[in-house]
Amino acid sequence: MSDGASVPSFFALEPAAAEAAVVARGGKAFHARIIRREAAERGVLDYARMTALPAALRASLAAELPLVSAREAARRESRDGTIKLLLAFPDGRTVETVYIPSRTAGKGATLCVSTQVGCPVRCPFCASGKDGLVRNLEAHEIVEQYLFGRALGALSRSVVMGIGEPLLNFENLARALEFVRAEIGLGARKTTVSTVGFPERLARIAETNPPFQLAISLHSPDDEQRWELVPAMKGVPVDDVLAAGDDWFAKTGREITYEYVLLGGTNDSEGHAQRLAERLVGRRATVNLIPYNPVHLAQYGRPSSERAENFRMVLEEAGIVATVRWSRGMEADAACGQLRMRPAR
Numbered sequence: 001m002s003d004g005a006s007v008p009s010f011f012a013l014e015p016a017a018a019e020a021a022v023v024a025r026g027g028k029a030f031h032a033r034i035i036r037r038e039a040a041e042r043g044v045l046d047y048a049r050m051t052a053l054p055a056a057l058r059a060s061l062a063a064e065l066p067l068v069s070a071r072e073a074a075r076r077e078s079r080d081g082t083i084k085l086l087l088a089f090p091d092g093r094t095v096e097t098v099y100i101p102s103r104t105a106g107k108g109a110t111l112c113v114s115t116q117v118g119c120p121v122r123c124p125f126c127a128s129g130k131d132g133l134v135r136n137l138e139a140h141e142i143v144e145q146y147l148f149g150r151a152l153g154a155l156s157r158s159v160v161m162g163i164g165e166p167l168l169n170f171e172n173l174a175r176a177l178e179f180v181r182a183e184i185g186l187g188a189r190k191t192t193v194s195t196v197g198f199p200e201r202l203a204r205i206a207e208t209n210p211p212f213q214l215a216i217s218l219h220s221p222d223d224e225q226r227w228e229l230v231p232a233m234k235g236v237p238v239d240d241v242l243a244a245g246d247d248w249f250a251k252t253g254r255e256i257t258y259e260y261v262l263l264g265g266t267n268d269s270e271g272h273a274q275r276l277a278e279r280l281v282g283r284r285a286t287v288n289l290i291p292y293n294p295v296h297l298a299q300y301g302r303p304s305s306e307r308a309e310n311f312r313m314v315l316e317e318a319g320i321v322a323t324v325r326w327s328r329g330m331e332a333d334a335a336c337g338q339l340r341m342r343p344a345r
């Protein structure tokens with residue numbers, strides 16, 4: 001997926017280069033396609049288990065060209081079945097990827113992937129941006145998260161809601177999602193990208209009608225408060241963000257979801273709900289309300305379920321479809337906002 005110069009691994013190579021690498025070791029070009037298919041479709045992450053390949057080819061690839069560059073550095077599982085992987089890249093940097101099995105057996109899992117090491121947006125309620133941005137992930141490093149996820153089980157959906165701001169590493173993300181669509185079969189309606197919503201970037205991306213659903217993290221109907229809660233958006237009025245959402249819908253025909261983290265006593269009052277409703281009424285959008293998940297570095301309250309429900313009712317009475325999303329994976333620190341670059345100490 002990149003020139004692979006820094007880290008030679010099978011999935012870091014463009015398909016043509018990967019074929020050449022296989023041929024150079026005595027294999028056939030179609031063996032490269034078998035390797036891609038075994039990993040992407042069947043979750044096999046070990047050449048030794050790819051028995052459709054000649055034994056000599058398996059041995060020489062295993063010795064000289066690792067399949068993926070990342071290694072699983074840690075794993076935590078919570079009682080609800082959510083699995084959080086800490087993946088380490090050759091430069092020692094790590095990201096987290098979360099595998100969330102469906103509550104219905106046999107329905108596959110949702111994978112939550114990261115796009116950056118750290119995050120430059122620095123929302124005060126989120127652990128991912130605590131130390132700012134370290135670096136962007138390469139396209140193949142995003143792809144590898146999907147391969148590790150697929151190795152845990154079938155994937156039915158994915159959400160680009162892990163560490164990082166997807167629009168600030170969009171080129172690499174777009175290349176990775178093209179692979180995910182073509183090789184894993186998660187297409188336009190099965191992947192959701194969540195962003196703080198830079199209007200000009202969204203306008204440019206909407207032109208290309210990319211194969212994913214869009215979610216915009218709003219968090220407040222009021223400019224000043226949004227700028228506090230989403231510091232990288234300082235100076236961009238909420239109206240401009242909503243207009244970018246409207247433009248997205250007009251160009252792609254796909255409805256937007258607005259995400260709203262409910263911070264007890266901060267942005268969860270009835271007044272906030274009413275002002276949010278006024279902003280959204282008449283727009284083609286739904287709202288996901290995410291009760292704050294405690295992060296040790298931040299001092300926000302977690303709203304009670306009654307308070308969350310009241311907020312939702314105000315929106316509903318204004319004709320806006322809203323759902324309260326209680327995050328999964330809390331005991332493994334794998335819930336929204338709890339992902340960071342290193343395992344919690």
Ligand code: SAH
Binds near residue numbers: 195217218260293
């Ligand atoms: N950078 C992207 C993806 C972030 S994760 C974005 O901002 O959209 C997905 C959602 O989880 C975002 O809406 C984010 O604001 C929210 N979130 C972050 N920290 C949280 C926390 N501690 N509790 C609940 N939701 C949180």
